[in-house]
Amino acid sequence: MMIQRGTKAVIVTELIILATTLVSVNVFLNAELSSLSAFLIILGSMFSYKKTITNRLKDGSITQTKDDYEKLNDPFELYDEEGEIDQVDIKNIIKEEKKRLKADNYKNLKLSSGASFSIFRIVPYIFLIIVFILLSHSHRLMLEVFLPFLAVGVVIGYVNAKDIFID
Numbered sequence: 001m002m003i004q005r006g007t008k009a010v011i012v013t014e015l016i017i018l019a020t021t022l023v024s025v026n027v028f029l030n031a032e033l034s035s036l037s038a039f040l041i042i043l044g045s046m047f048s049y050k051k052t053i054t055n056r057l058k059d060g061s062i063t064q065t066k067d068d069y070e071k072l073n074d075p076f077e078l079y080d081e082e083g084e085i086d087q088v089d090i091k092n093i094i095k096e097e098k099k100r101l102k103a104d105n106y107k108n109l110k111l112s113s114g115a116s117f118s119i120f121r122i123v124p125y126i127f128l129i130i131v132f133i134l135l136s137h138s139h140r141l142m143l144e145v146f147l148p149f150l151a152v153g154v155v156i157g158y159v160n161a162k163d164i165f166i167d
Contacts, residue, residue: 006160011155018151030145033131038153039160040124046161048118 021028047140133142 004163006163009156009159013152026140026142027145030135031138033135034146034150035153035156037124037131038127038150038159040127041121042154042157043161044118044120044124046165048120050165086129157163
């Protein structure tokens with residue numbers, strides 16, 4: 001049985017965090033809770049976005065074609081097959097592009113709001129806030145430990161989310 005890279009990373013990280021108990025219980029609490037918070041935030045975010053993209057692919061609101069790259073590089077087809085530039089009115093092109101971008105931004109905001117306000121994203125952030133407040137009020141918060149292990153949790157969460165959610 002092959003153990004995935006993300007699982008190995010979690011095991012190694014947890015062993016390192018467990019070793020912090022040799023320093024003090026406060027260091028262990030800060031390391032464990034901050035890395036767990038970040039880990040859950042990343043997993044929740046990736047899950048929400050994957051779910052949104054899957055739903056948008058199913059209902060046909062987004063498609064993936066080979067011409068998408070060309071549309072990004074030359075949306076107004078200024079370059080023809082020989083690579084010459086057609087004479088066009090740049091001011092009109094800029095106005096049209098601004099209108100299109102404004103409409104696209106609203107459409108994307110509307111379509112991605114489900115992922116932004118997903119329970120899978122909100123609950124881990126609430127957990128992080130509660131952990132921070134509880135550690136602070138109990139005078140156990142050590143920012144010199146909390147912040148680096150928050151970054152460790154982000155990395156471990158990303159590695160695991162990549163294994164789980166990215167095909």
